[in-house]
Amino acid sequence: MPSLGELLKARIEQEEQAEISRKQVEAAEKQAKLDHERQLVETYFDTVRKTIVSVITHGGKMPGFTIGQRNGWVCDSYELGSILRTSQWSDTTPQGSIQDASHRFYDVWAKFRDWAKENDLSVGFVYEHDGMGQESWYILTIKPQ
Numbered sequence: 001m002p003s004l005g006e007l008l009k010a011r012i013e014q015e016e017q018a019e020i021s022r023k024q025v026e027a028a029e030k031q032a033k034l035d036h037e038r039q040l041v042e043t044y045f046d047t048v049r050k051t052i053v054s055v056i057t058h059g060g061k062m063p064g065f066t067i068g069q070r071n072g073w074v075c076d077s078y079e080l081g082s083i084l085r086t087s088q089w090s091d092t093t094p095q096g097s098i099q100d101a102s103h104r105f106y107d108v109w110a111k112f113r114d115w116a117k118e119n120d121l122s123v124g125f126v127y128e129h130d131g132m133g134q135e136s137w138y139i140l141t142i143k144p145q
Contacts, residue, residue: 040080
């Protein structure tokens with residue numbers, strides 16, 4: 001029969017292993033969420049890019065590319081606004097926005113912005129709101145350089 005010390009040691013080791021497993025699960029869940037968020041942001045800008053190319057080459061009206069609006073241009077515009085933290089953006093400066101080099105998805109924005117520049121396009125954001133303090137969003141603007 002094991003001694004009390006051996007039993008306690010085994011229980012501590014078991015608890016430590018359970019804690020390690022719990023932390024691994026948490027880390028995997030966090031990484032899956034980050035991967036989902038990055039995929040959504042990349043898909044949004046890729047879809048915008050493809051739409052710009054299609055509208056310019058085939059004619060038609062450029063849609064308002066919204067971020068953060070409940071009934072926005074894409075069905076996940078509201079979720080995208082949450083992921084990009086548009087509520088923390090300033091409507092007068094890029095500080096805190098995806099245009100800020102410290103933003104976690106700046107690399108996605110920079111790739112899109114550089115593509116636009118290569119195609120003689122200028123891109124930016126315009127702040128919009130419902131006028132009643134209930135909802136606000138940003139519209140991605142596209143202009144010739």
